[in-house]
Amino acid sequence: MKQRVSALLREKFGREVVLEKPRDRSFGHFATPIAFSLAKELRKSPMAISDELASSFDGHEEFSSVESVKGYLNFRLSENFLSEYASWALEHSSEFAKQEKSQKILLEFVSANPTGPLHIGHARGAVYGDTLLRLGRHLGYDITAEYYVNDAGNQIDLLGLSIQLEGRSNILHQEVEYPESYYRGEYLSDLALQAVEHFGKEILSDESRQKELALWAKEIVMEIITKDLGDTNIFFDTFVNESSLYSDWERVMAKMGEGVYEKDGKMWIASESRGDEKDRVVVREDGRPTYLAGDIVYHNQKFEREYDHYINIWGADHHGYIPRVKAAVEFLGYESEKLEVLLSQMVSLLKDGEPYKMSKRAGNVILMSDIVEEIGSDALRFIFASKKSDTSLEFDLAEFKKQDSSNPIFYIQYAHARIQTILSKSDLSKEEILAASLKNLGESADSLLFDALLLPEVVDDAFHSRQVQKLSEYLRSLAGALHKFYYDYRIIGTEDEAKLLKLFMVVALSLKTGLSLMGIEAKDYMTKEDED
Protein backbone atom coordinates (compact mmCIF):
# COMPACT_ATOMS: atom_id res chain seq x y z
CA MET A 1 0.00 0.00 0.00
CA LYS A 2 2.63 2.43 1.08
CA GLN A 3 4.76 1.58 -1.93
CA ARG A 4 1.82 2.38 -4.15
CA VAL A 5 1.19 5.75 -2.54
CA SER A 6 4.89 6.49 -2.40
CA ALA A 7 5.30 5.75 -6.10
CA LEU A 8 2.35 7.93 -6.91
CA LEU A 9 3.79 10.87 -5.01
CA ARG A 10 7.24 10.36 -6.44
CA GLU A 11 5.78 10.57 -9.90
CA LYS A 12 3.78 13.64 -9.07
CA PHE A 13 6.56 15.62 -7.41
CA GLY A 14 9.54 14.19 -9.22
CA ARG A 15 11.34 13.46 -5.98
CA GLU A 16 11.37 11.09 -3.03
CA VAL A 17 8.63 12.12 -0.64
CA VAL A 18 8.60 11.48 3.10
CA LEU A 19 5.53 9.42 3.84
CA GLU A 20 4.56 8.70 7.37
CA LYS A 21 1.85 6.99 9.28
CA PRO A 22 0.12 9.56 11.45
CA ARG A 23 -0.17 8.61 15.07
CA ASP A 24 -3.79 9.60 15.06
CA ARG A 25 -5.90 7.75 12.53
CA SER A 26 -8.24 10.74 12.19
CA PHE A 27 -5.46 12.34 10.17
CA GLY A 28 -5.84 9.65 7.54
CA HIS A 29 -3.84 6.57 6.60
CA PHE A 30 -0.74 8.29 5.37
CA ALA A 31 0.57 11.82 5.60
CA THR A 32 3.40 13.86 4.22
CA PRO A 33 4.94 17.09 5.46
CA ILE A 34 6.15 17.92 1.95
CA ALA A 35 4.65 21.39 1.98
CA PHE A 36 7.16 22.38 4.66
CA SER A 37 10.09 21.53 2.47
CA LEU A 38 8.52 23.15 -0.57
CA ALA A 39 7.77 26.32 1.37
CA LYS A 40 11.26 27.67 1.07
CA GLU A 41 11.65 26.99 -2.65
CA LEU A 42 8.26 28.32 -3.57
CA ARG A 43 8.41 31.22 -1.11
CA LYS A 44 4.89 30.50 0.02
CA SER A 45 3.46 29.39 3.32
CA PRO A 46 3.22 25.63 3.90
CA MET A 47 -0.51 26.00 4.47
CA ALA A 48 -1.11 27.62 1.11
CA ILE A 49 0.97 24.98 -0.63
CA SER A 50 -0.72 22.03 0.98
CA ASP A 51 -4.14 23.52 0.24
CA GLU A 52 -3.24 23.70 -3.42
CA LEU A 53 -1.76 20.23 -3.45
CA ALA A 54 -4.75 18.66 -1.76
CA SER A 55 -7.16 19.68 -4.46
CA SER A 56 -4.83 18.40 -7.15
CA PHE A 57 -5.49 14.82 -6.06
CA ASP A 58 -9.09 14.77 -7.23
CA GLY A 59 -9.84 11.77 -9.36
CA HIS A 60 -7.27 9.38 -7.89
CA GLU A 61 -9.22 6.25 -7.14
CA GLU A 62 -6.71 5.11 -4.50
CA PHE A 63 -7.87 7.85 -2.17
CA SER A 64 -11.22 8.66 -0.72
CA SER A 65 -9.89 11.96 0.50
CA VAL A 66 -6.76 14.06 0.47
CA GLU A 67 -6.86 16.83 3.02
CA SER A 68 -4.67 19.72 3.93
CA VAL A 69 -4.32 20.28 7.65
CA LYS A 70 -1.88 22.80 9.08
CA GLY A 71 0.54 22.25 6.23
CA TYR A 72 0.35 18.48 6.30
CA LEU A 73 -1.12 16.56 3.44
CA ASN A 74 -3.28 13.72 4.75
CA PHE A 75 -4.30 10.81 2.59
CA ARG A 76 -7.18 8.48 3.25
CA LEU A 77 -7.23 5.32 1.17
CA SER A 78 -10.48 4.47 -0.54
CA GLU A 79 -12.60 1.52 0.55
CA ASN A 80 -12.37 0.19 -2.93
CA PHE A 81 -8.60 0.10 -2.84
CA LEU A 82 -8.45 -1.50 0.61
CA SER A 83 -11.10 -4.06 -0.05
CA GLU A 84 -9.61 -5.19 -3.34
CA TYR A 85 -6.23 -5.53 -1.75
CA ALA A 86 -7.70 -7.55 1.12
CA SER A 87 -9.51 -9.91 -1.22
CA TRP A 88 -6.36 -10.42 -3.22
CA ALA A 89 -4.42 -11.21 -0.03
CA LEU A 90 -6.94 -13.83 1.09
CA GLU A 91 -6.94 -15.48 -2.30
CA HIS A 92 -3.15 -15.51 -2.47
CA SER A 93 -2.42 -16.05 1.20
CA SER A 94 0.95 -17.69 0.66
CA GLU A 95 2.04 -14.70 -1.41
CA PHE A 96 0.98 -12.12 1.14
CA ALA A 97 3.70 -9.58 1.98
CA LYS A 98 6.09 -11.22 -0.44
CA GLN A 99 8.30 -9.48 -2.93
CA GLU A 100 10.63 -10.60 -5.66
CA LYS A 101 14.06 -9.36 -4.77
CA SER A 102 16.80 -11.26 -6.49
CA GLN A 103 20.03 -10.49 -4.65
CA LYS A 104 22.16 -13.35 -3.38
CA ILE A 105 23.12 -12.90 0.24
CA LEU A 106 25.43 -14.93 2.47
CA LEU A 107 24.30 -14.72 6.07
CA GLU A 108 26.72 -16.06 8.63
CA PHE A 109 25.53 -16.33 12.20
CA VAL A 110 25.85 -18.21 15.47
CA SER A 111 29.28 -19.71 14.59
CA ALA A 112 29.78 -20.63 18.23
CA ASN A 113 32.87 -22.63 19.04
CA PRO A 114 32.27 -26.38 18.92
CA THR A 115 33.50 -26.79 22.45
CA GLY A 116 30.23 -26.79 24.34
CA PRO A 117 26.48 -26.31 24.13
CA LEU A 118 24.98 -22.95 23.20
CA HIS A 119 24.36 -20.44 25.92
CA ILE A 120 21.80 -17.68 26.15
CA GLY A 121 24.00 -15.13 24.39
CA HIS A 122 24.39 -17.41 21.38
CA ALA A 123 20.65 -17.88 21.38
CA ARG A 124 20.07 -14.20 20.89
CA GLY A 125 22.33 -14.01 17.87
CA ALA A 126 20.78 -17.20 16.54
CA VAL A 127 17.24 -15.90 16.79
CA TYR A 128 18.20 -12.55 15.35
CA GLY A 129 19.93 -14.18 12.39
CA ASP A 130 17.18 -16.65 11.72
CA THR A 131 14.50 -13.97 11.86
CA LEU A 132 16.41 -11.88 9.35
CA LEU A 133 16.79 -14.97 7.23
CA ARG A 134 13.06 -15.62 7.21
CA LEU A 135 12.22 -11.99 6.48
CA GLY A 136 14.76 -11.77 3.69
CA ARG A 137 13.63 -14.97 2.06
CA HIS A 138 10.04 -13.84 2.21
CA LEU A 139 11.09 -10.78 0.26
CA GLY A 140 12.63 -13.00 -2.36
CA TYR A 141 16.30 -12.70 -1.47
CA ASP A 142 18.36 -15.79 -2.16
CA ILE A 143 20.01 -16.22 1.23
CA THR A 144 22.42 -18.89 2.37
CA ALA A 145 22.53 -19.46 6.12
CA GLU A 146 26.05 -20.39 7.11
CA TYR A 147 27.75 -21.53 10.31
CA TYR A 148 31.53 -21.08 10.65
CA VAL A 149 32.95 -23.82 12.81
CA ASN A 150 36.09 -22.82 14.71
CA ASP A 151 37.55 -26.28 14.87
CA ALA A 152 41.21 -25.32 14.93
CA GLY A 153 43.63 -23.86 17.39
CA ASN A 154 43.83 -23.71 21.13
CA GLN A 155 40.22 -24.20 21.96
CA ILE A 156 40.09 -27.58 20.30
CA ASP A 157 43.16 -28.68 22.25
CA LEU A 158 41.47 -27.37 25.34
CA LEU A 159 38.38 -29.43 24.59
CA GLY A 160 40.47 -32.61 24.46
CA LEU A 161 42.24 -31.70 27.65
CA SER A 162 39.00 -30.85 29.44
CA ILE A 163 37.43 -34.18 28.59
CA GLN A 164 40.49 -35.98 29.88
CA LEU A 165 40.48 -34.03 33.13
CA GLU A 166 36.78 -34.63 33.63
CA GLY A 167 37.15 -38.32 32.88
CA ARG A 168 40.17 -38.82 35.09
CA SER A 169 38.41 -37.15 37.95
CA ASN A 170 34.94 -38.69 37.56
CA ILE A 171 35.59 -42.03 35.95
CA LEU A 172 39.09 -42.98 37.06
CA HIS A 173 38.66 -41.16 40.37
CA GLN A 174 42.13 -39.67 40.20
CA GLU A 175 43.34 -36.54 41.86
CA VAL A 176 43.50 -34.03 39.06
CA GLU A 177 45.34 -30.76 38.89
CA TYR A 178 43.41 -28.20 36.96
CA PRO A 179 45.26 -25.72 34.77
CA GLU A 180 44.23 -22.09 34.49
CA SER A 181 41.86 -22.56 31.64
CA TYR A 182 39.75 -25.55 30.76
CA TYR A 183 36.09 -26.07 29.98
CA ARG A 184 33.59 -27.25 32.51
CA GLY A 185 30.02 -28.35 32.38
CA GLU A 186 27.82 -31.37 32.53
CA TYR A 187 28.25 -32.17 28.85
CA LEU A 188 31.92 -32.96 29.50
CA SER A 189 31.03 -35.87 31.77
CA ASP A 190 28.83 -37.28 29.05
CA LEU A 191 31.59 -36.84 26.54
CA ALA A 192 34.09 -38.54 28.83
CA LEU A 193 31.77 -41.50 29.28
CA GLN A 194 31.16 -41.80 25.58
CA ALA A 195 34.87 -41.48 24.90
CA VAL A 196 35.66 -44.39 27.18
CA GLU A 197 33.01 -46.43 25.42
CA HIS A 198 34.39 -45.50 22.04
CA PHE A 199 38.15 -45.54 22.62
CA GLY A 200 38.64 -47.35 25.92
CA LYS A 201 39.90 -45.93 29.19
CA GLU A 202 43.42 -45.29 27.91
CA ILE A 203 42.21 -42.29 25.96
CA LEU A 204 41.76 -40.37 29.22
CA SER A 205 45.38 -40.57 30.28
CA ASP A 206 47.28 -40.44 27.03
CA GLU A 207 48.31 -36.88 26.36
CA SER A 208 49.41 -37.67 22.84
CA ARG A 209 45.84 -38.58 21.96
CA GLN A 210 44.29 -35.29 23.07
CA LYS A 211 43.89 -34.06 19.52
CA GLU A 212 42.29 -37.26 18.36
CA LEU A 213 39.90 -37.12 21.27
CA ALA A 214 39.06 -33.48 20.60
CA LEU A 215 38.32 -33.97 16.93
CA TRP A 216 36.02 -36.83 17.75
CA ALA A 217 34.28 -34.85 20.51
CA LYS A 218 33.84 -31.79 18.34
CA GLU A 219 31.49 -33.73 16.07
CA ILE A 220 29.32 -34.69 19.00
CA VAL A 221 29.27 -31.15 20.31
CA MET A 222 28.18 -29.94 16.89
CA GLU A 223 25.33 -32.43 17.03
CA ILE A 224 24.29 -30.99 20.37
CA ILE A 225 24.45 -27.48 18.96
CA THR A 226 22.44 -28.26 15.84
CA LYS A 227 19.86 -30.00 17.97
CA ASP A 228 19.54 -26.97 20.26
CA LEU A 229 19.10 -24.80 17.20
CA GLY A 230 16.66 -27.17 15.56
CA ASP A 231 14.52 -27.17 18.69
CA THR A 232 14.11 -23.45 18.08
CA ASN A 233 13.37 -23.84 14.36
CA ILE A 234 16.79 -22.66 13.30
CA PHE A 235 18.49 -24.50 10.47
CA PHE A 236 21.63 -23.90 8.46
CA ASP A 237 22.37 -24.51 4.80
CA THR A 238 26.13 -24.76 5.07
CA PHE A 239 28.82 -25.35 7.66
CA VAL A 240 32.38 -24.26 6.96
CA ASN A 241 35.18 -25.76 9.03
CA GLU A 242 38.03 -23.48 9.96
CA SER A 243 40.39 -26.47 9.82
CA SER A 244 39.68 -26.96 6.14
CA LEU A 245 40.82 -23.45 5.24
CA TYR A 246 44.46 -23.24 6.23
CA SER A 247 45.74 -25.20 3.24
CA ASP A 248 44.70 -22.20 1.17
CA TRP A 249 46.60 -19.72 3.32
CA GLU A 250 49.71 -19.28 1.13
CA ARG A 251 47.64 -18.45 -1.92
CA VAL A 252 45.41 -16.02 -0.01
CA MET A 253 48.40 -14.30 1.56
CA ALA A 254 49.89 -13.78 -1.89
CA LYS A 255 46.56 -12.43 -3.09
CA MET A 256 46.74 -9.65 -0.50
CA GLY A 257 49.98 -8.42 -2.04
CA GLU A 258 51.24 -5.28 -0.33
CA GLY A 259 48.69 -5.74 2.42
CA VAL A 260 50.92 -8.29 4.11
CA TYR A 261 54.54 -7.76 5.11
CA GLU A 262 57.27 -9.41 7.17
CA LYS A 263 58.74 -7.93 10.33
CA ASP A 264 60.53 -9.44 13.36
CA GLY A 265 60.21 -12.86 11.80
CA LYS A 266 56.43 -12.63 11.67
CA MET A 267 53.92 -11.80 8.99
CA TRP A 268 51.70 -8.77 9.55
CA ILE A 269 48.66 -7.34 7.88
CA ALA A 270 48.86 -3.59 7.27
CA SER A 271 45.38 -3.03 8.63
CA GLU A 272 46.26 0.30 10.26
CA SER A 273 46.37 1.89 6.82
CA ARG A 274 42.75 0.84 6.35
CA GLY A 275 41.24 2.21 9.52
CA ASP A 276 42.33 -0.33 12.12
CA GLU A 277 44.06 0.81 15.30
CA LYS A 278 47.24 -1.03 14.43
CA ASP A 279 48.70 -3.72 12.23
CA ARG A 280 48.07 -7.31 13.28
CA VAL A 281 50.13 -10.46 13.28
CA VAL A 282 48.83 -13.11 10.89
CA VAL A 283 51.69 -15.63 11.08
CA ARG A 284 53.67 -16.17 14.27
CA GLU A 285 57.41 -16.59 14.46
CA ASP A 286 57.06 -20.35 14.58
CA GLY A 287 55.09 -20.30 11.35
CA ARG A 288 51.64 -21.00 12.81
CA PRO A 289 48.96 -18.72 11.41
CA THR A 290 46.83 -16.79 13.90
CA TYR A 291 43.09 -16.91 14.20
CA LEU A 292 42.86 -13.82 12.05
CA ALA A 293 44.58 -15.69 9.22
CA GLY A 294 41.81 -18.26 9.30
CA ASP A 295 39.21 -15.57 9.16
CA ILE A 296 40.95 -13.92 6.24
CA VAL A 297 40.95 -17.17 4.28
CA TYR A 298 37.34 -17.66 5.20
CA HIS A 299 36.31 -14.23 4.00
CA ASN A 300 38.28 -14.67 0.83
CA GLN A 301 36.47 -17.91 0.26
CA LYS A 302 33.16 -16.17 0.89
CA PHE A 303 33.89 -13.50 -1.68
CA GLU A 304 35.13 -16.03 -4.19
CA ARG A 305 31.75 -17.68 -3.94
CA GLU A 306 30.37 -14.44 -5.41
CA TYR A 307 27.43 -13.20 -3.43
CA ASP A 308 25.95 -9.73 -3.88
CA HIS A 309 26.06 -9.04 -0.18
CA TYR A 310 27.48 -10.55 2.99
CA ILE A 311 26.05 -10.29 6.48
CA ASN A 312 27.87 -11.46 9.62
CA ILE A 313 26.23 -11.54 13.01
CA TRP A 314 28.79 -11.33 15.76
CA GLY A 315 28.67 -11.06 19.50
CA ALA A 316 29.09 -7.41 20.43
CA ASP A 317 32.33 -8.16 22.25
CA HIS A 318 33.92 -8.73 18.84
CA HIS A 319 33.14 -5.28 17.52
CA GLY A 320 36.80 -4.24 17.64
CA TYR A 321 37.48 -7.00 15.15
CA ILE A 322 35.50 -5.42 12.34
CA PRO A 323 38.13 -2.99 10.99
CA ARG A 324 40.80 -5.65 10.57
CA VAL A 325 38.54 -8.02 8.70
CA LYS A 326 37.31 -5.21 6.47
CA ALA A 327 40.92 -4.23 5.85
CA ALA A 328 41.70 -7.77 4.80
CA VAL A 329 38.73 -7.83 2.45
CA GLU A 330 40.01 -4.68 0.78
CA PHE A 331 43.54 -6.05 0.42
CA LEU A 332 42.01 -9.09 -1.22
CA GLY A 333 40.57 -6.77 -3.82
CA TYR A 334 36.92 -6.78 -2.77
CA GLU A 335 34.53 -4.05 -1.73
CA SER A 336 34.36 -4.03 2.04
CA GLU A 337 30.99 -2.25 1.88
CA LYS A 338 29.52 -5.54 0.74
CA LEU A 339 30.41 -6.99 4.12
CA GLU A 340 27.94 -5.93 6.77
CA VAL A 341 28.59 -6.85 10.37
CA LEU A 342 25.66 -6.81 12.77
CA LEU A 343 26.16 -7.10 16.49
CA SER A 344 24.21 -9.01 19.03
CA GLN A 345 24.55 -7.76 22.59
CA MET A 346 24.70 -9.40 25.96
CA VAL A 347 21.70 -10.87 27.71
CA SER A 348 21.06 -11.09 31.40
CA LEU A 349 18.26 -13.05 32.91
CA LEU A 350 16.01 -12.58 35.86
CA LYS A 351 13.55 -14.94 37.40
CA ASP A 352 10.87 -13.41 39.59
CA GLY A 353 12.97 -10.29 39.86
CA GLU A 354 16.06 -12.12 41.08
CA PRO A 355 19.16 -12.80 38.98
CA TYR A 356 18.77 -16.17 37.32
CA LYS A 357 20.83 -18.78 39.12
CA MET A 358 23.43 -20.34 36.95
CA SER A 359 24.01 -23.94 37.71
CA LYS A 360 27.52 -25.03 38.53
CA ARG A 361 27.05 -28.23 36.61
CA ALA A 362 26.58 -26.19 33.47
CA GLY A 363 29.84 -24.38 34.11
CA ASN A 364 28.16 -21.21 35.33
CA VAL A 365 26.66 -20.53 31.96
CA ILE A 366 22.97 -20.23 31.20
CA LEU A 367 22.24 -22.85 28.59
CA MET A 368 19.95 -22.11 25.71
CA SER A 369 18.41 -25.55 26.07
CA ASP A 370 17.51 -24.90 29.72
CA ILE A 371 15.65 -21.73 28.83
CA VAL A 372 13.84 -23.37 25.93
CA GLU A 373 12.79 -26.11 28.28
CA GLU A 374 11.54 -23.59 30.79
CA ILE A 375 9.60 -21.11 28.64
CA GLY A 376 9.47 -22.77 25.23
CA SER A 377 10.95 -21.92 21.91
CA ASP A 378 8.20 -19.49 20.92
CA ALA A 379 8.65 -17.29 23.94
CA LEU A 380 12.42 -17.34 23.63
CA ARG A 381 12.25 -16.35 19.99
CA PHE A 382 9.74 -13.66 20.70
CA ILE A 383 11.79 -12.06 23.45
CA PHE A 384 14.95 -11.87 21.39
CA ALA A 385 13.17 -10.70 18.28
CA SER A 386 11.40 -7.99 20.28
CA LYS A 387 14.44 -6.01 21.23
CA LYS A 388 17.02 -4.22 19.22
CA SER A 389 19.83 -6.69 18.84
CA ASP A 390 22.64 -4.26 19.55
CA THR A 391 21.57 -3.09 22.98
CA SER A 392 21.98 -5.14 26.08
CA LEU A 393 18.89 -6.78 27.36
CA GLU A 394 17.59 -7.94 30.67
CA PHE A 395 14.43 -9.97 30.96
CA ASP A 396 12.47 -11.87 33.49
CA LEU A 397 11.59 -15.45 32.72
CA ALA A 398 8.52 -15.32 34.90
CA GLU A 399 6.88 -12.81 32.60
CA PHE A 400 6.94 -15.25 29.74
CA LYS A 401 5.45 -18.10 31.69
CA LYS A 402 2.28 -16.16 32.46
CA GLN A 403 -0.81 -16.89 30.45
CA ASP A 404 -2.46 -13.52 30.12
CA SER A 405 -2.08 -10.26 28.28
CA SER A 406 1.10 -9.38 30.13
CA ASN A 407 2.82 -12.04 28.07
CA PRO A 408 3.05 -10.67 24.53
CA ILE A 409 3.46 -13.98 22.77
CA PHE A 410 0.44 -15.32 24.56
CA TYR A 411 -1.53 -12.18 23.76
CA ILE A 412 -0.84 -12.49 20.04
CA GLN A 413 -1.54 -16.20 19.93
CA TYR A 414 -4.81 -15.62 21.73
CA ALA A 415 -5.87 -13.06 19.13
CA HIS A 416 -5.26 -15.59 16.39
CA ALA A 417 -7.02 -18.36 18.26
CA ARG A 418 -9.95 -16.09 18.98
CA ILE A 419 -10.47 -15.53 15.28
CA GLN A 420 -10.34 -19.23 14.53
CA THR A 421 -12.88 -19.91 17.25
CA ILE A 422 -15.34 -17.36 16.02
CA LEU A 423 -14.94 -18.56 12.46
CA SER A 424 -15.82 -22.06 13.52
CA LYS A 425 -18.81 -20.82 15.52
CA SER A 426 -20.33 -19.08 12.56
CA ASP A 427 -22.84 -20.90 10.36
CA LEU A 428 -21.45 -19.20 7.30
CA SER A 429 -19.24 -21.18 4.98
CA LYS A 430 -15.80 -20.02 4.01
CA GLU A 431 -17.05 -19.29 0.51
CA GLU A 432 -19.88 -17.12 1.80
CA ILE A 433 -17.45 -15.17 3.93
CA LEU A 434 -14.95 -14.66 1.15
CA ALA A 435 -17.70 -13.48 -1.15
CA ALA A 436 -18.61 -10.66 1.21
CA SER A 437 -17.68 -7.10 0.44
CA LEU A 438 -15.41 -5.15 2.73
CA LYS A 439 -17.04 -1.85 1.94
CA ASN A 440 -19.13 0.21 4.33
CA LEU A 441 -17.47 -1.36 7.30
CA GLY A 442 -17.55 1.63 9.55
CA GLU A 443 -14.63 3.50 10.95
CA SER A 444 -13.23 1.04 13.51
CA ALA A 445 -13.44 -1.92 11.18
CA ASP A 446 -11.92 0.08 8.40
CA SER A 447 -9.07 0.99 10.68
CA LEU A 448 -8.52 -2.62 11.71
CA LEU A 449 -8.46 -3.66 8.07
CA PHE A 450 -5.85 -1.07 7.29
CA ASP A 451 -3.73 -2.24 10.22
CA ALA A 452 -3.90 -5.83 9.05
CA LEU A 453 -2.86 -4.87 5.53
CA LEU A 454 0.20 -3.08 6.79
CA LEU A 455 2.23 -6.26 7.20
CA PRO A 456 4.03 -5.99 3.84
CA GLU A 457 5.45 -2.60 4.75
CA VAL A 458 6.50 -3.86 8.15
CA VAL A 459 8.29 -6.88 6.72
CA ASP A 460 10.10 -4.78 4.18
CA ASP A 461 11.13 -2.22 6.76
CA ALA A 462 12.15 -4.76 9.40
CA PHE A 463 14.46 -6.56 7.01
CA HIS A 464 16.06 -3.60 5.32
CA SER A 465 16.65 -1.75 8.56
CA ARG A 466 17.81 -5.02 10.19
CA GLN A 467 15.46 -4.15 13.04
CA VAL A 468 13.44 -7.27 13.51
CA GLN A 469 11.67 -5.89 16.58
CA LYS A 470 9.52 -3.82 14.25
CA LEU A 471 7.70 -7.00 13.33
CA SER A 472 6.98 -8.15 16.86
CA GLU A 473 5.93 -4.64 17.79
CA TYR A 474 3.51 -4.62 14.87
CA LEU A 475 2.03 -8.01 15.73
CA ARG A 476 1.45 -6.99 19.31
CA SER A 477 -0.35 -3.87 18.27
CA LEU A 478 -2.43 -5.66 15.63
CA ALA A 479 -3.44 -8.23 18.24
CA GLY A 480 -4.41 -5.37 20.54
CA ALA A 481 -6.57 -3.80 17.84
CA LEU A 482 -8.27 -7.13 17.26
CA HIS A 483 -9.00 -7.70 20.96
CA LYS A 484 -10.44 -4.23 21.28
CA PHE A 485 -12.61 -4.60 18.22
CA TYR A 486 -13.82 -7.95 19.45
CA TYR A 487 -14.75 -6.42 22.75
CA ASP A 488 -16.57 -3.49 21.20
CA TYR A 489 -18.57 -5.24 18.50
CA ARG A 490 -20.81 -8.22 18.28
CA ILE A 491 -20.09 -10.30 15.18
CA ILE A 492 -22.19 -13.44 15.03
CA GLY A 493 -25.84 -12.96 14.28
CA THR A 494 -25.44 -9.42 12.99
CA GLU A 495 -26.17 -8.45 9.44
CA ASP A 496 -22.50 -7.64 8.94
CA GLU A 497 -21.41 -11.10 10.05
CA ALA A 498 -19.91 -12.14 6.73
CA LYS A 499 -17.93 -9.00 6.11
CA LEU A 500 -16.65 -8.79 9.67
CA LEU A 501 -15.53 -12.40 9.55
CA LYS A 502 -13.77 -11.67 6.30
CA LEU A 503 -12.06 -8.78 8.01
CA PHE A 504 -11.01 -11.15 10.80
CA MET A 505 -9.61 -13.54 8.26
CA VAL A 506 -7.37 -10.79 6.97
CA VAL A 507 -6.20 -10.07 10.50
CA ALA A 508 -5.55 -13.77 11.09
CA LEU A 509 -3.59 -14.00 7.86
CA SER A 510 -1.41 -11.12 8.92
CA LEU A 511 -0.83 -12.55 12.40
CA LYS A 512 -0.07 -16.01 11.10
CA THR A 513 2.27 -14.78 8.39
CA GLY A 514 4.03 -12.47 10.82
CA LEU A 515 4.44 -15.17 13.44
CA SER A 516 5.81 -17.63 10.92
CA LEU A 517 8.40 -15.06 9.94
CA MET A 518 9.46 -15.11 13.57
CA GLY A 519 9.72 -18.88 13.48
CA ILE A 520 6.58 -19.26 15.55
CA GLU A 521 3.54 -21.26 14.56
CA ALA A 522 0.18 -19.58 15.03
CA LYS A 523 -2.22 -21.46 17.29
CA ASP A 524 -5.83 -22.17 16.41
CA TYR A 525 -6.92 -22.66 19.99
CA MET A 526 -5.45 -22.00 23.38
CA THR A 527 -5.17 -24.56 26.10
CA LYS A 528 -4.75 -23.51 29.65
CA GLU A 529 -1.70 -25.16 31.09
CA ASP A 530 -1.43 -25.95 34.73
CA GLU A 531 0.77 -23.67 36.67
CA ASP A 532 3.24 -25.28 38.95
Place this chain on the structure above:
RNA sequence: GCGCUCAUAGCUCAGCUGGAUAGAGCACUGGUUUGCGGUACCAGCGGUCGGGCGUUCGAAUCGCUCUGGGCGCACCA
Protein backbone atom coordinates in the same frame (compact mmCIF):
# COMPACT_ATOMS: atom_id res chain seq x y z
C1' G B 1 44.58 6.38 28.26
C1' C B 2 42.47 5.32 23.14
C1' G B 3 38.30 3.32 20.28
C1' C B 4 33.22 1.56 19.75
C1' U B 5 28.47 1.64 21.93
C1' C B 6 24.37 2.85 25.03
C1' A B 7 21.48 6.64 28.22
C1' U B 8 13.40 7.74 26.92
C1' A B 9 7.79 6.63 32.86
C1' G B 10 9.53 3.40 39.42
C1' C B 11 11.11 -1.39 36.21
C1' U B 12 11.82 -3.79 31.06
C1' C B 13 11.76 -1.60 26.42
C1' A B 14 9.60 0.76 21.52
C1' G B 15 9.83 5.39 18.84
C1' C B 16 15.52 7.86 15.86
C1' U B 17 15.81 8.55 6.53
C1' G B 18 14.19 15.49 11.92
C1' G B 19 7.85 16.74 11.50
C1' A B 20 1.19 17.47 14.02
C1' U B 21 -0.40 16.33 21.92
C1' A B 22 6.65 11.51 23.49
C1' G B 23 4.34 5.30 23.29
C1' A B 24 3.63 0.02 25.15
C1' G B 25 4.03 -3.83 28.82
C1' C B 26 4.97 -4.62 34.05
C1' A B 27 3.82 -2.35 38.78
C1' C B 28 0.05 0.74 41.35
C1' U B 29 -5.34 2.77 41.66
C1' G B 30 -10.28 2.43 39.92
C1' G B 31 -13.87 0.62 36.44
C1' U B 32 -16.48 -2.81 32.28
C1' U B 33 -21.01 -5.88 28.19
C1' U B 34 -27.72 -9.39 31.24
C1' G B 35 -24.00 -11.36 24.29
C1' C B 36 -19.30 -14.62 20.09
C1' G B 37 -13.22 -17.78 25.11
C1' G B 38 -13.19 -11.68 31.02
C1' U B 39 -6.78 -16.05 28.79
C1' A B 40 -10.32 -9.80 27.23
C1' C B 41 -11.45 -4.33 27.38
C1' C B 42 -11.33 0.92 29.43
C1' A B 43 -9.55 4.87 32.53
C1' G B 44 -6.15 7.11 36.06
C1' C B 45 -1.16 7.65 37.99
C1' G B 46 3.64 8.36 36.14
C1' G B 47 8.49 11.80 31.53
C1' U B 48 13.33 18.76 32.18
C1' C B 49 13.53 11.89 26.18
C1' G B 50 21.23 11.81 31.20
C1' G B 51 23.23 17.59 31.42
C1' G B 52 24.75 21.73 28.25
C1' C B 53 25.56 24.15 23.52
C1' G B 54 24.59 24.25 18.30
C1' U B 55 22.12 23.34 13.15
C1' U B 56 16.73 24.03 11.62
C1' C B 57 10.46 26.86 10.31
C1' G B 58 10.69 22.34 13.52
C1' A B 59 15.27 17.95 17.47
C1' A B 60 13.98 12.13 21.68
C1' U B 61 15.82 11.79 16.45
C1' C B 62 21.44 15.38 13.38
C1' G B 63 26.49 17.76 15.22
C1' C B 64 29.84 19.18 19.31
C1' U B 65 30.80 18.70 24.51
C1' C B 66 30.32 16.93 29.54
C1' U B 67 28.60 13.02 32.92
C1' G B 68 27.49 7.92 33.74
C1' G B 69 27.17 2.45 32.30
C1' G B 70 28.75 -1.70 28.86
C1' C B 71 32.35 -3.72 25.53
C1' G B 72 36.97 -3.80 23.09
C1' C B 73 42.26 -2.35 22.80
C1' A B 74 46.39 -10.57 22.01
C1' C B 75 51.28 -13.51 18.31
C1' C B 76 43.18 -16.29 22.60
C1' A B 77 39.33 -17.68 19.70
